[in-house]
Amino acid sequence: xxxxxxxxxxxxxxxxxxxxKLEPRILIEQPEYSYGDPxxxxxxxxxDNLLALxxxxxxxxGKIKCIYIDPPYNTGNAFEHYDDGVEHSQWxxxxxxxxxxxxxxxxxxxxxxxxIDDEEQAYLKVLCDEVFGRKNFVNMISVNMKNSAGAxxxxxxxxxxKNCEYILIYAKDYSALPIFNSAYEYTExxxxxxxxxxxxxxxHYTSVLVNEGKKEYIGSTVDGDGNEIKVFLRKNPxxxxxxxxxxxxxISEKEAYYKYSDRIFEAKDAQSSIRIRIIEARNTFSIxxxxxxxxxxxxxGRNRGKLYEQFYKGGKCRLVAWLRDxxxxxxxxxxxxxxxxxxxxxxxxxxxxxxxxGVAFPNGKKPEQLIKRxxxxxxxxxxxxxxxxxGSGTTASVAHKMGRRWIGVELGEHAKTHCFSRMKQxxxxxxxxxxxxxxxxxxxxxxxxxxxxxxxxxxxxGNWVIxxxxxxxxxxxxxxxxxxxxxxxxxxxxWKQGNSSENDYIFTTTQFITVETLDQxxxxxxxGESLMVCCKAFQKECKSKFANITIKKIPQMLLxxxxxxxxxxxxxxxxxxxxxxxxxxxxxxxxIETIIAKPTKKDKRSVQEINKTNSQxxxxx
Ligand SMILES: C[S@@+](CC[C@H](N)C(=O)[O-])C[C@H]1O[C@@H](n2cnc3c(N)ncnc32)[C@H](O)[C@@H]1O
Numbered sequence: 209x210x211x212x213x214x215x216x217x218x219x220x221x222x223x224x225x226x227x228x229k230l231e232p233r234i235l236i237e238q239p240e241y242s243y244g245d246p247x248x249x250x251x252x253x254x255x256d257n258l259l260a261l262x263x264x265x266x267x268x269x270g271k272i273k274c275i276y277i278d279p280p281y282n283t284g285n286a287f288e289h290y291d292d293g294v295e296h297s298q299w300x301x302x303x304x305x306x307x308x309x310x311x312x313x314x315x316x317x318x319x320x321x322x323x324i325d326d327e328e329q330a331y332l333k334v335l336c337d338e339v340f341g342r343k344n345f346v347n348m349i350s351v352n353m354k355n356s357a358g359a360x361x362x363x364x365x366x367x368x369x370k371n372c373e374y375i376l377i378y379a380k381d382y383s384a385l386p387i388f389n390s391a392y393e394y395t396e397x398x399x400x401x402x403x404x405x406x407x408x409x410x411x412h413y414t415s416v417l418v419n420e421g422k423k424e425y426i427g428s429t430v431d432g433d434g435n436e437i438k439v440f441l442r443k444n445p446x447x448x449x450x451x452x453x454x455x456x457x458x459i460s461e462k463e464a465y466y467k468y469s470d471r472i473f474e475a476k477d478a479q480s481s482i483r484i485r486i487i488e489a490r491n492t493f494s495i496x497x498x499x500x501x502x503x504x505x506x507x508x509g510r511n512r513g514k515l516y517e518q519f520y521k522g523g524k525c526r527l528v529a530w531l532r533d534x535x536x537x538x539x540x541x542x543x544x545x546x547x548x549x550x551x552x553x554x555x556x557x558x559x560x561x562x563x564x565x566g567v568a569f570p571n572g573k574k575p576e577q578l579i580k581r582x583x584x585x586x587x588x589x590x591x592x593x594x595x596x597x598x599g600s601g602t603t604a605s606v607a608h609k610m611g612r613r614w615i616g617v618e619l620g621e622h623a624k625t626h627c628f629s630r631m632k633q634x635x636x637x638x639x640x641x642x643x644x645x646x647x648x649x650x651x652x653x654x655x656x657x658x659x660x661x662x663x664x665x666x667x668x669x670g671n672w673v674i675x676x677x678x679x680x681x682x683x684x685x686x687x688x689x690x691x692x693x694x695x696x697x698x699x700x701x702x703w704k705q706g707n708s709s710e711n712d713y714i715f716t717t718t719q720f721i722t723v724e725t726l727d728q729x730x731x732x733x734x735x736g737e738s739l740m741v742c743c744k745a746f747q748k749e750c751k752s753k754f755a756n757i758t759i760k761k762i763p764q765m766l767l768x769x770x771x772x773x774x775x776x777x778x779x780x781x782x783x784x785x786x787x788x789x790x791x792x793x794x795x796x797x798x799x800i801e802t803i804i805a806k807p808t809k810k811d812k813r814s815v816q817e818i819n820k821t822n823s824q825x826x827x828x829x
C-alpha cells in the first residue's frame with residue numbers, strides 16, 4: 209500500500225482553508241453607553257466578534273488570561289442541506305477563524321473554556337485540537353445545568369432528554385499553564401463521616417493513636433534501591449477507637465474529630481514493596497510488638513527527598529493511613545479535600561437564573577456561579593478575561609464582581625438592552641448571582657465601543673475609495689493600525705500621530721504632500737527618527753527625497769491586503785429569543801432555539817432570504 213506523506217489526522221469540511229483576510233478595524237467609543245469610572249479598562253464591544261477580535265489583536269495579543277465562550281450551539285434548523293454536512297461546515301467555518309484569533313489573544317499561561325451541547329461537541333473538540341494543539345487539551349467538564357424533568361427532548365422524541373452541557377478546556381501552552389487555583393472541594397471532616405453513615409458506607413478512619421509509645425531502634429532494612437529503612441519498636445502505645453475517646457474524654461463525635469484530627473487513622477492492607485520489607489524485618493528481628501514505625505527518605509511521591517515516618521500495626525504489618533493525609537487543616541478545622549472533578553452539578557444554581565442580573569435572556573443565560581468557578585480556578589484579581597459571545601453579560605458581570613478586567617463582545621442589540629443595562633447595575637452594586645459570595649458593593653466602570661465601518665468602500669465606478677464616514681482622526685487611527693503602528697498623537701508635532709517603535713512614526717493626511725511640507729517635517733525630525741507618510745497624493749519628487757521618510761498613497765497602499773467593505777462574517781443560524789417565558793419553560797431549554805421562521809428541507813429560500821423576513825436580530829449575523 210502506498211503511503212501518502214501528506215496524510216494526517218484532521219477534520220475537513222466544505223470551505224475549510226478559505227478563511228477571510230480580515231480588516232483590522234478601529235473601535236469607536238460610544239460615550240453615551242460608557243459607564244462609571246472613566247479610567248476603566250473594561251470594554252463592552254457591540255459588533256460581530258470576528259471583526260472585534262481582529263480589532264483587539266494589536267493591543268491584546270498574549271494578554272488575556274482566561275477566555276470563556278458560550279457560542280450558539282448549531283441547533284440544526286437553519287439550513288436546507290442538512291444531510292450533506294453543509295450546516296456543520298458552516299458552523300465550523302464560523303468557529304475556526306474566531307478560535308484562531310482567540311488563541312492569539314490568550315496569554316502564554318492562559319486558558320480557554322468553551323461551552324457547547326452534544327450536537328457539535330465532538331466536532332468542536334477536533335477543531336480545537338487543530339487550533340490549540342491536542343497536547344494543550346486540559347479537560348472536558350460535563351455540566352448538569354437542569355434536572356431531567358426540565359430538560360428538552362424525550363417523550364415523542366427517540367432521544368434521551370438533554371440535561372448536560374460540556375465545557376472544553378484548552379491551554380495556550382499546557383506546559384506553561386499554572387495549576388488551577390482552588391481546584392479542590394472542601395468538606396468538613398465530621399460532615400463527611402455523617403454522610404458516609406447516612407449512605408451506609410463503611411468509614412474506616414475510626415482509630416486514634418493517642419500515644420505513639422516509646423521509640424526503640426531495632427535495626428535497618430533496605431528498599432528496592434538499596435536505601436536504608438530504619439525500623440523502630442513502639443513500646444506501650446495507646447490506641448483507642450473514636451467511640452472510646454468520646455467516652456473517656458466525655459466529648460461528642462464531632463469534638464473527637466476536632467481534638468484528634470491529626471491522630472486518627474485506619475490500618476490498611478496496602479500493597480507496597482516497603483511493606484513487604486517490613487514484614488520480612490518483623491520476622492528477622494522477631495518483633496512481637498503490635499506497633500512499629502520506620503524512617504526513610506522516599507524517592508518518589510509527595511514526600512520525595514524528605515525524611516518520612518510511617519507506622520505499621522499488627523502481625524500483618526497493616527499500614528497506618530492518617531486521616532490528615534486525605535484532608536487539610538484550615539484554622540484548626542480538618543477538611544476532606546477532593547480534587548474537583550469534571551462533573552459539575554449546577555442544578556441548584558439554576559433556580560434563580562431567570563432573575564440573575566436583572567435581565568431576561570430565557571434560553572441562553574448561564575449561572576454566575578458557573579463562570580465564577582472558572583475564573584476562580586484560572587485567574588487572580590486584575591487579570592484580563594474575555595467573552596466574545598457575551599449574551600446577557602454574565603461573564604462581564606462575574607469578572608467585574610471578582611475584580612478582573614474584562615472585555616465582552618456581543619453582536620445583537622442586547623449589547624445595549626441587556627449587557628449595558630446589566631453592567632450599569634453591577635457598577636451600582638447589583639444584588640443577584642455571586643454578589644454575596646464576592647461581597648460585591650459596586651464600583652468601577654466600563655467603556656462601550658462599536659466597530660468602525662470599513663475604511664474603504666467602492667464608488668459607483670467600482671473604484672476603492674476612503675469611506676466618507678471617516679474623519680481625519682479615524683483615518684489616522686485606521687491607517688496606523690493597518691501599518692502596525694500604535695495610534696498616539698503627539699501633543700505638539702502634528703506629524704507624529706503614532707509609532708511602531710521608539711523612533712519610528714506615522715503621519716496620515718488627506719492633503720497633497722509637497723516637497724516643502726516634507727522639508728518642514730524633516731527639519732523637525734531628530735537624528736535616528738524615521739517616518740511613514742500616508743497621503744492621498746504627493747509631488748513625485750517626495751518619493752526619494754529623504755532616506756528616513758517613506759511616502760505611500762492611500763488607498764492604493766491598502767488594496768489587496770485584506771477584505772474591505774465586508775461587515776458580515778456571520779450566518780443566520782439561530783436567533784435570540786425575545787419572548788418572555790415562564791420559569792419552567794426557561795429552564796426547560798437553555799440551548800438557544802431558533803424562533804425565526806424555521807426553514808424546512810422543502811423550503812427553497814436561502815437562509816439570508818428567510819432571515820430577511822424576520823425582524824429580529826440573528827446570531828452570527
Ligand atoms: C448562548 S448566548 C451566550 C449567553 C451568555 N453566556 C450568557 O450567560 O448570557 C450566545 C450569544 O452569542 C452572540 N453571538 C452570536 N454570534 C455572534 C457574533 N458573530 N458576534 C458576537 N456575538 C455573537 C448571540 O447574540 C448570543 O447573545
